[in-house]
Amino acid sequence: MTHSESLQYAALRSRARANRFRHSSMAETSELVETDVFPNDVINYLMKIFVGTPPVERWAALDTGSDLIWFQCSPCPQCNPQNAPFFDPKSSSTYVSLPCNSTPCEALPYYYDAQGQLESPKCGTSNECTYYYTYADNTYTMGELANESISFEASDGGQAVAFPNTVFGCGHNNNATYGRSSTGLVGLAQGSLSLVSQMGNVGRKFSYCLPPFGHQSTSKLRFGEDATISGNGVVSTPLITRSDTNFYFLNLEAIVVGRRRVPLTSQSDGNIFIDSGTTLTKLPSSVYNQVEALVKQAIGADQLSFRNIYNHLCYKNASSIQNVPNFMVHFTGEAELSLNRQNLFRYFTSEDSMCFAMIPTEAGGMPVYGNVAHINFEVQYDLDRKKLSFAPAECTKQ
Missing domain, CATH: 2.40.70.10 (Acid Proteases)
Incomplete structure (x- = not known):
C-alpha cells in the first residue's frame, strides 16, 4: 500500500474494529519479562517475541483487543508479504499440533462462513485442530492450532525467559495487512488463548509505553511486578x-x-x-x-x-x-x-x-x-x- 492508503486503512480499521462486539500452559516465572515495542508505519505497534526451538525472532502486532497469538507459517499459499521468512514449524523441535478435542481447540470462537452460517473449528485430515480467526475489520487468519515454546530476551543479557507449550496459531492463509515488518499478531485480551492468560501470574499485570508514529526508537512492554x-x-x-x-x-x-x-x-x-x-x-x-x-x-x-x-x-x-x-x-x-x-x-x-x-x-x-x-x-x-x-x-x- 502507498503511505496514503495505509493511513486510510488505519482509519477504516479503527471504525470497523469498534463495531463488533485459565487455561494456562505456560510456566510460572518470577523473572523479569519485558520486550521491545516499535511503532509500525501509521497503523499499529509491533512487539518482539521469539517462537520455536531454536528460537526465531518475530515482530508481531501488539493487540489488547483480541486473544489469539498467531504467526505466518510455511507453507503459506496465501500470506501477507513480510520482510522476515515465514516461520517453519518443521524446523522447531518443540512444535506440536493440537488435536480437535483439545481444550484450546474447543476455546476457539465460532465464526460465520461465506454463506453466513455459524461454524465451529474444523478437524484436519490427521485430526489436527484447524482454526479460522476473524477480526471486525474483515481481516482473518487460517491455519493450525499448536503448542510451541515462546520466549523473551533477558533484559540483563542473561538466559532468555521461555514459556513452553504456548498455544498459538500457525497461519497458512492470512489476510491481515499490518505492513511488511509484521509477522503476525499477539493477542493480549483476557480470553484463555491470549498471551497474558497463558503466562500465569506473570501476565496478570503488564504495561506498555507507545512512542509517536514516525520515530525509530523502541520502548518497552513489561510483564509482572516490573510492569x-x-x-x-x-x-x-x-x-x-x-x-x-x-x-x-x-x-x-x-x-x-x-x-x-x-x-x-x-x-x-x-x-x-x-x-x-x-x-x-x-x-x-x-x-x-x-x-x-x-x-x-x-x-x-x-x-x-x-x-x-x-x-x-x-x-x-x-x-x-x-x-x-x-x-x-x-x-x-x-x-x-x-x-x-x-x-x-x-x-x-x-x-x-x-x-x-x-x-x-x-x-x-x-x-x-x-x-x-x-x-x-x-x-x-x-x-x-x-x-x-x-x-x-x-x-x-x-
Missing part, C-alpha cells in the same frame, strides 16, 4: 470486565475542550474499551459532534473541504493547527488525562494533511480508546486489582 508504574502523575481508573467479551472496558465520564465539558450520558458498566490495536478513538456520535465543533472553533483555521468515512475534521498541514485547545479526557476515579496535538491529530494523506484522530460511532457501534491517544503515556493493566493506570512519559526514552 508497575509509580511516582508523580500516575492516575488510575477501574478496569471493567464483561461476560460477553474479553475486551478491557473503562468508564469515560466526560471530555473537556477548552473550558467546555462534554459529558457522556452512559457512565456505568464500561462505556468504552481500550485497544492498542485500533488507531483512532471512537466516540458516541452525539459526544463526538460536540467535541469536533469545540476543537474546530478553537483552532480557527480553514479546514479541508473533503469529509469522508475516514475522518470528519482535517487541515492542510501541521502548521495549520496552531491553536490546539486544552483537551482532557475524564475517566471514573482520578484518571484525568491531558492530550496534546500528537494524541489528537494524525497525518492522513501523502499531501501531509492532518486529521482529527477521533471519529464518531455508527449505530450500535462500541466506543473505543485507540492507540493514538496512548502515545507518550505509560499504560498499566492490573487484572487482579481490576485497575488501569496512566502516567505521562517520554516513550522514546523508555
Whole structure:
C-alpha cells in the first residue's frame, strides 16, 4: 500500500474494529519479562517475541483487543508479504499440533462462513485442530492450532525467559495487512488463548509505553511486578470486565475542550474499551459532534473541504493547527488525562494533511480508546486489582 492508503486503512480499521462486539500452559516465572515495542508505519505497534526451538525472532502486532497469538507459517499459499521468512514449524523441535478435542481447540470462537452460517473449528485430515480467526475489520487468519515454546530476551543479557507449550496459531492463509515488518499478531485480551492468560501470574499485570508514529526508537512492554508504574502523575481508573467479551472496558465520564465539558450520558458498566490495536478513538456520535465543533472553533483555521468515512475534521498541514485547545479526557476515579496535538491529530494523506484522530460511532457501534491517544503515556493493566493506570512519559526514552 502507498503511505496514503495505509493511513486510510488505519482509519477504516479503527471504525470497523469498534463495531463488533485459565487455561494456562505456560510456566510460572518470577523473572523479569519485558520486550521491545516499535511503532509500525501509521497503523499499529509491533512487539518482539521469539517462537520455536531454536528460537526465531518475530515482530508481531501488539493487540489488547483480541486473544489469539498467531504467526505466518510455511507453507503459506496465501500470506501477507513480510520482510522476515515465514516461520517453519518443521524446523522447531518443540512444535506440536493440537488435536480437535483439545481444550484450546474447543476455546476457539465460532465464526460465520461465506454463506453466513455459524461454524465451529474444523478437524484436519490427521485430526489436527484447524482454526479460522476473524477480526471486525474483515481481516482473518487460517491455519493450525499448536503448542510451541515462546520466549523473551533477558533484559540483563542473561538466559532468555521461555514459556513452553504456548498455544498459538500457525497461519497458512492470512489476510491481515499490518505492513511488511509484521509477522503476525499477539493477542493480549483476557480470553484463555491470549498471551497474558497463558503466562500465569506473570501476565496478570503488564504495561506498555507507545512512542509517536514516525520515530525509530523502541520502548518497552513489561510483564509482572516490573510492569508497575509509580511516582508523580500516575492516575488510575477501574478496569471493567464483561461476560460477553474479553475486551478491557473503562468508564469515560466526560471530555473537556477548552473550558467546555462534554459529558457522556452512559457512565456505568464500561462505556468504552481500550485497544492498542485500533488507531483512532471512537466516540458516541452525539459526544463526538460536540467535541469536533469545540476543537474546530478553537483552532480557527480553514479546514479541508473533503469529509469522508475516514475522518470528519482535517487541515492542510501541521502548521495549520496552531491553536490546539486544552483537551482532557475524564475517566471514573482520578484518571484525568491531558492530550496534546500528537494524541489528537494524525497525518492522513501523502499531501501531509492532518486529521482529527477521533471519529464518531455508527449505530450500535462500541466506543473505543485507540492507540493514538496512548502515545507518550505509560499504560498499566492490573487484572487482579481490576485497575488501569496512566502516567505521562517520554516513550522514546523508555
